Structure formats: C-alpha cells, structure tokens
Amino acid sequence: MGELQHENATEALLTRHGAPRPASDWAENARRAARARMLALGAAGRRDEYWRYTNPAVLNAPEAPEAEILQLDEAPVFDGFDKLLITFVDGVYQPDLSDDLSGEGLEVSLLDEALDMDIHWAGELFGVLEAKGQHPVPRPFAALNTALAGQGVVIRATGKVSRPVALRYCRSELRSDVLIHHVIRVEAGAELTILENGAGAARLNTCMEVDVAEGGSFHHLRAQGRDHARLANTHIFARLGAESHFKSFTLTVNGALTRNEVVIDINGDNTKASVAGASLGDGDFLHDDTIFITHDAQGCESRQVFKKVLKNGATGVFQGKILVQPDAQKTDGYQISQALLMDDDSNFLAKPELEIYADDVACSHGSTCGAVDENALFYLMSRGVPRSEAQNMMIIAFLDEAIQEIENQAMADDIRSRLIGWAERHSA
Amino acid sequence: MFEIKNLKASLEDEDKQILKGLDLKVGAGEVHAIMGPNGSGKSTMSYVVSGKGGYVVDEGEVLLDGVDLLEMEPDERAAAGLFLAFQYPVEIPGVGNMTFLRTAVNSQRKARGEEELNAAQFLKLVREKAKSLKIDADMLKRPVNVGFSGGEKKRNEILQMAMLEPKMCILDETDSGLDVDAMKLVAEGVNVLRDGKRSFLVITHYQRLLDHIKPDVVHIMADGKIIKSGGPELALEVENHGYAGLLGEVA
Structure with a gap:
C-alpha cells in the first residue's frame, strides 16, 4: 500500500462511524488526541508484525458484513445470576431493557453523559490507558474507538460491589457497525465484577479502560455470543496498583473473526493478574488473542491461559507477551496457549514472547497443538462411552485449565455447560 | 460363552502379522490364564478383542455369547459385556474419575435399553464398591488416573470392572508394577x-x-498362537523352568 493510500484508508476509518454527541472540552480534547494518534499510527495492515496472522481487511472495510442474527435456543450466559443489567442493542443503550443505574458501592453513568460532565477521575482515564497501550504495539482500532465511541458506561466502584454489572450486547440489525467504550475505576480495596455477554453487532469494536487501585479487585467474565458471521475486535487496557487482583476470562464460540487484545500494566507490588480464554470454532472461524502484560513492580504474578478447539478449517491465533522491566524482581509469569485440532484442516498460529530485564524472576511459557489423544479416546470407549461423547469429554477436559481461572465457581459451571452445549451441537 | 476362533491380526502400519490363528474358548464362570514370552502377542490379543485402532483383523471371529464382537465399535463391545483391564491405564487430565465412571455406567445401561442410574443411586453404588478396594473419596474426585500410583491405577481398573459388571473380563498384566499387598x-x-x-x-x-x-485353565501363547493348554500346574512349570522347554516341545 502506498503512503497516500494508507493515509486515505485511515481517514476513511475515521469517517465511517459518524461523529458522537459532542462532549465537554476535556473529553473532546481526548477524542481529538485519539484521532491524531490514529492518523499517526495508520490503519492496521497485513505487514504489521501483530497483524500477520489475522487479516484486518474485514475490520478496515467501509461497511460491516451482513451477519445473520442467531436466535438462541437457550438462556443467555449468566442469566441465572443476580446482576445489574445494562443492555445495548446494536451498540445503543436501552433504558427499558436495563436496570436502574445504581448499586451499593457503585457509581454508574453512561459514557456520553459522563464525557459531558466534569468527572475528574474519568478524565484521568478516558483515552489515557488506551494511549499508553499503543506502545510498543500499535492498536489503531482502539484509538479509533476512543476518537469516535459515543456509547458505553463509566463505572466507579468505591466498595465491595456484591452484584456484578452485566453488560448485555444484543443485535437487531444485520449490518450494525458498533463502537463501545467503557471506563472503569476500582478504588482502593473495592471489588467489582463485570459481565459482558452477546455478539453486539455485525462488527463490534469495544474498548475497556480499567484502573484498579491499591488492594482493589476486578473480575471480568465475557461471552461473545454465538453469531457465526460477526466480527469483533475488543480491547482491554488495565492498570493495576499494588496488591490488586485482576481476572479476565473470555468464552468465544463461533464468529468469523474475533480479535481480543488485552494490555495490562502492573504498576504496584504484589499484584496478581490472570487473563484466560476458551474459544471453540467450527468452519469459518478465526480467533485471535493478542495479550501484552508488563511487569513494572516487584513480587507480582501474571497468568495467561488460552485454550482453543478448532475444527473444519478453523484458525486460532495467540500472540502473548510478558515484559518484565528491570526493577520487577520476583516476578512470577505463566503463559500457556494450546489448541486442540479436531482435523487436518484446522490451524493454530502461536507467538509466545518473553522479554525479561530483571534477573530474579520465574517465567514459564508453553504452547502446543495436537489432535485428540487416541489412547485416551480408546480408554473411554472401552468403558462403553460412545465415540462422540468420549470426544466431547476430551474437549471439555482440554478446556478446563482455562475455565479454572474463573473465580466464581457457579459462573465457571455456567461456562462449562455452554462448552458442553457447543461440543454436542458440533459433534461429528 | 467367550470364544476366539482362528484369529489372525496384523499391525495397520506395517505388514506384520502378530496373531497367527489364535483359538481360545472360555466357558461361563471360568478363569483362564494366558502366559507367554514377551512379544508372543498377548497384549495385541487384548487390544484386538476390545477394538483398539491400529490393527487389522485378517481372519477369524471373536464371539461373546455367540455375537461377533469384531464388527463393533469399542463402546458397543463394552455394552455387550466385554471389559479390558489395561496394563497401562490411561491418564485423562480434566475428566473427573466420578464423571467418567458415571458416564460409562450410564452409557452402557442406555445402550442395553436399561434405565440410567441417577446421581444418588450411582453414588451409593460407587461408595460401596470403592470401599472394599480401599479407594477413598479423594481418588474418586481426582481426574482419571492422574497422579495415581501404579497400585491405585490398577485398583481403579478393578473398580471400573466392579461398577460395569461385565460378562467377560480380560486382565492384561494387572499384576505388573504391584507390590505383594x-x-x-x-x-x-x-x-x-x-x-x-x-x-x-x-x-x-x-x-x-x-x-x-x-x-481353571492355563494357556501358553507363543508367536501369535496358543501352543499348549493345561491345568494350573502349567503355570508352575513356566515359573520353574521358563518357556524354553515348552517352546522346544512344539518345535
């Protein structure tokens, strides 16, 4: 691509979504800065190091593809749990489908309202964590999101919030092209659980900026819907203070293209962070986890646990990095990415990276891909378990290390039941 | 009751016949033992009979109560009443021992058109059987065979056998790796x-x-065939003199 063409492509991205509702000066400044960032970064291209395995063409295209809306034959994920529900349809907040935006230890407002007010803490986060996450790996779709998103929530947890905040992303239009931006602050010692569920759009771009203060705890669980043709590029930018806990788990079944980017900066000592995911694809499916965890404090632990089940030509991508800065002694980093290939047509492309500048650290990483263990399969069958059921047992077993990263056992079991459902629907 | 007739089988990937006309008949309620030197085809026999992949049956039949097992999938053979206690029980991380046992029991019951056991019925049964094999609750909860000692693995095989109540049990070197107790x-x-x-x-x-x-009966197997059958005294003969004499007799 020529330079001019490239510039035009970036300009085109910045005009395709339309302008959000104007906000107060500080927010408009942040948006302008994001726009400038986007122009400087340029659109994502195949030649970019972190887009080599996932072709961004469909994300760059002027229009979202037509993606059939799947009518669910089951209750939505997390349906059975007490929660503060906030519903978006095609990326637009729906007050009549949402609960009252209040809760104990919780301040919740809509993004466009918050950006129009003078909320000091939000001003210190909106576009700030995203901007910081642009180095060393550029994430142009995140800058695009900050520049143009008008929908989302701004949440501040000031105490132990017992009711999870559930963000449900529904669809009504076949070609919706949606930007959603959330800003979250977990104050010192506070606890917050965020649930996200649903495909949300034919093409969904989300950006979540999360700041967890000292001793705070943030749990994030996400299920990305089951719509087959939808595209998604999600971003989480997290900054973690001392002795805080951060956990994020994502379930992805189906979807023509999903790219989940997670950028975590560990800034305070004795912090624990875990990012995990289980993804299952059959046929036209590309799932990409691109993770970057920076250790910039002492005695911290980070975990990346990603498992993928791929069949009939599905592709899995994992790009995971642990960066340990010179002062981040006693870092304990763990990273595992594994794919179960159900046939010879499916692919797993993995790029695990460790970059360590401290000398007293323990970092381990592993990446494997392989077929279902025939010996184990025979063992199960020799006890009377039919082949398809035995295979499903093996699939669920394979994914379980990722599921075990989920803190809440009841929610983990909900996720497990969804995995079983998928495996049964996709049994050969 | 259980009968192997002129069974000839080869490795799928190599043109090498392992079983070369095996004949064996085990009557209802009988216990037969098979002994034989390494490489005589004993384990291959157990795999071919239970339906493991990687082997080709060239000729012969394996009948359980008159039904030929060789056309069936391994799970169907199990439901028909066959059980193989593995020489090396397989570790399956992520699959709980209890879940595995219950799935196995109920799959077989379903295949036979019997009512499946509910959780309470199953639990009662498994506790009762596990107790006599000194299998504790922890072993039942752990993933199948993962982190089990050699003895625990073999006891777990016997527990499965007890739960599944097969008609015909093949025990492949169940004594290997076990101490006397x-x-x-x-x-x-x-x-x-x-x-x-x-x-x-x-x-x-x-x-x-x-x-x-x-x-009741001891068979000596060599080079893919039964070369001699007799009473328990045959096993003593092997113990005292090895296989050389027996192999010589046939040659």
Missing part, C-alpha cells in the same frame, strides 16, 4: 466378582498372581 488387594477385588457366571482371562508373566486368582 497391592496384588492381594487387586486379586481379592477380582475374586469377589467371580460369581459362577462371569468369565475371566488373566494375562500374566508370573505364577504369583495365579496363587491369588486361581485359574
């Missing part, structure tokens, strides 16, 4: 299941196991 425990587990109808085929290298599980 563990072997006694396993043998007791097997003896409890001897009810006059259930049949056993015990593959072993050592007479010692046969002190605990007393066989």
Whole structure:
C-alpha cells in the first residue's frame, strides 16, 4: 500500500462511524488526541508484525458484513445470576431493557453523559490507558474507538460491589457497525465484577479502560455470543496498583473473526493478574488473542491461559507477551496457549514472547497443538462411552485449565455447560 | 460363552502379522490364564478383542455369547459385556474419575435399553464398591488416573470392572508394577466378582498372581498362537523352568 493510500484508508476509518454527541472540552480534547494518534499510527495492515496472522481487511472495510442474527435456543450466559443489567442493542443503550443505574458501592453513568460532565477521575482515564497501550504495539482500532465511541458506561466502584454489572450486547440489525467504550475505576480495596455477554453487532469494536487501585479487585467474565458471521475486535487496557487482583476470562464460540487484545500494566507490588480464554470454532472461524502484560513492580504474578478447539478449517491465533522491566524482581509469569485440532484442516498460529530485564524472576511459557489423544479416546470407549461423547469429554477436559481461572465457581459451571452445549451441537 | 476362533491380526502400519490363528474358548464362570514370552502377542490379543485402532483383523471371529464382537465399535463391545483391564491405564487430565465412571455406567445401561442410574443411586453404588478396594473419596474426585500410583491405577481398573459388571473380563498384566499387598488387594477385588457366571482371562508373566486368582485353565501363547493348554500346574512349570522347554516341545 502506498503512503497516500494508507493515509486515505485511515481517514476513511475515521469517517465511517459518524461523529458522537459532542462532549465537554476535556473529553473532546481526548477524542481529538485519539484521532491524531490514529492518523499517526495508520490503519492496521497485513505487514504489521501483530497483524500477520489475522487479516484486518474485514475490520478496515467501509461497511460491516451482513451477519445473520442467531436466535438462541437457550438462556443467555449468566442469566441465572443476580446482576445489574445494562443492555445495548446494536451498540445503543436501552433504558427499558436495563436496570436502574445504581448499586451499593457503585457509581454508574453512561459514557456520553459522563464525557459531558466534569468527572475528574474519568478524565484521568478516558483515552489515557488506551494511549499508553499503543506502545510498543500499535492498536489503531482502539484509538479509533476512543476518537469516535459515543456509547458505553463509566463505572466507579468505591466498595465491595456484591452484584456484578452485566453488560448485555444484543443485535437487531444485520449490518450494525458498533463502537463501545467503557471506563472503569476500582478504588482502593473495592471489588467489582463485570459481565459482558452477546455478539453486539455485525462488527463490534469495544474498548475497556480499567484502573484498579491499591488492594482493589476486578473480575471480568465475557461471552461473545454465538453469531457465526460477526466480527469483533475488543480491547482491554488495565492498570493495576499494588496488591490488586485482576481476572479476565473470555468464552468465544463461533464468529468469523474475533480479535481480543488485552494490555495490562502492573504498576504496584504484589499484584496478581490472570487473563484466560476458551474459544471453540467450527468452519469459518478465526480467533485471535493478542495479550501484552508488563511487569513494572516487584513480587507480582501474571497468568495467561488460552485454550482453543478448532475444527473444519478453523484458525486460532495467540500472540502473548510478558515484559518484565528491570526493577520487577520476583516476578512470577505463566503463559500457556494450546489448541486442540479436531482435523487436518484446522490451524493454530502461536507467538509466545518473553522479554525479561530483571534477573530474579520465574517465567514459564508453553504452547502446543495436537489432535485428540487416541489412547485416551480408546480408554473411554472401552468403558462403553460412545465415540462422540468420549470426544466431547476430551474437549471439555482440554478446556478446563482455562475455565479454572474463573473465580466464581457457579459462573465457571455456567461456562462449562455452554462448552458442553457447543461440543454436542458440533459433534461429528 | 467367550470364544476366539482362528484369529489372525496384523499391525495397520506395517505388514506384520502378530496373531497367527489364535483359538481360545472360555466357558461361563471360568478363569483362564494366558502366559507367554514377551512379544508372543498377548497384549495385541487384548487390544484386538476390545477394538483398539491400529490393527487389522485378517481372519477369524471373536464371539461373546455367540455375537461377533469384531464388527463393533469399542463402546458397543463394552455394552455387550466385554471389559479390558489395561496394563497401562490411561491418564485423562480434566475428566473427573466420578464423571467418567458415571458416564460409562450410564452409557452402557442406555445402550442395553436399561434405565440410567441417577446421581444418588450411582453414588451409593460407587461408595460401596470403592470401599472394599480401599479407594477413598479423594481418588474418586481426582481426574482419571492422574497422579495415581501404579497400585491405585490398577485398583481403579478393578473398580471400573466392579461398577460395569461385565460378562467377560480380560486382565492384561494387572499384576505388573504391584507390590505383594497391592496384588492381594487387586486379586481379592477380582475374586469377589467371580460369581459362577462371569468369565475371566488373566494375562500374566508370573505364577504369583495365579496363587491369588486361581485359574481353571492355563494357556501358553507363543508367536501369535496358543501352543499348549493345561491345568494350573502349567503355570508352575513356566515359573520353574521358563518357556524354553515348552517352546522346544512344539518345535
């Protein structure tokens, strides 16, 4: 691509979504800065190091593809749990489908309202964590999101919030092209659980900026819907203070293209962070986890646990990095990415990276891909378990290390039941 | 009851025949033992009979109550009443032992058109059987065979056998890797299941196991065939003199 063409492509991205509702000066400044960032970064291209395995063409295209809306034959994920529900349809907040935006230890407002007010803490986060996450790996779709998103929530947890905040992303239009931006602050010692569920759009771009203060705890669980043709590029930018806990788990079944980017900066000592995911694809499916965890404090632990089940030509991508800065002694980093290939047509492309500048650290990483263990399969069958059921047992077993990263056992079991459902629907 | 007729089988990937016309008949309620030098095809026989991949049956039949097993999938053979206690039980991380047992029991019941056991019925049954094999609740909760000692793995095989109540049990070197006490425990587990109808085929290298599980008939296998059959005294002969004399007799 020529330079001019490239510039035009970036300009085109910045005009395709339309302008959000104007906000107060500080927010408009942040948006302008994001726009400038986007122009400087340029659109994502195949030649970019972190887009080599996932072709961004469909994300760059002027229009979202037509993606059939799947009518669910089951209750939505997390349906059975007490929660503060906030519903978006095609990326637009729906007050009549949402609960009252209040809760104990919780301040919740809509993004466009918050950006129009003078909320000091939000001003210190909106576009700030995203901007910081642009180095060393550029994430142009995140800058695009900050520049143009008008929908989302701004949440501040000031105490132990017992009711999870559930963000449900529904669809009504076949070609919706949606930007959603959330800003979250977990104050010192506070606890917050965020649930996200649903495909949300034919093409969904989300950006979540999360700041967890000292001793705070943030749990994030996400299920990305089951719509087959939808595209998604999600971003989480997290900054973690001392002795805080951060956990994020994502379930992805189906979807023509999903790219989940997670950028975590560990800034305070004795912090624990875990990012995990289980993804299952059959046929036209590309799932990409691109993770970057920076250790910039002492005695911290980070975990990346990603498992993928791929069949009939599905592709899995994992790009995971642990960066340990010179002062981040006693870092304990763990990273595992594994794919179960159900046939010879499916692919797993993995790029695990460790970059360590401290000398007293323990970092381990592993990446494997392989077929279902025939010996184990025979063992199960020799006890009377039919082949398809035995295979499903093996699939669920394979994914379980990722599921075990989920803190809440009841929610983990909900996720497990969804995995079983998928495996049964996709049994050969 | 259980009958292998002129079974010839080869490795799928190599043009190499392992079983070369094996004949064997185990009557209802009988215990037969098979002994034989390394490489004689004992384990291959157990795999071919139970339907493991990687082998091609060139000729012959394997009948359980008159039904040919060779056309069936391994799970169908199990539901028909066949059980193989593995020489090397497979570790399956992520699959709980209980879940596995319950799925196996209910799959077989379903295949036979019987009512499935509910959670309470199953739990009662498994606790009762596990107790006599000294299998504790922790072992039942852990993933299948993961982190089990050699003895625990073999006891777990016998527990599965007890739960599944097969008609025909093949024990492939169940004594290997066991100390004397563990072997006694396993043998007791097997003896409890001897009810006059259930049949056993015990593959072993050592007479010692046969002190605990007393066989009606002992077969000597060599080069893919049964070369001699006799009473328990045949096992003693092997123990004292090795296979050389027996192999010589046939040659």
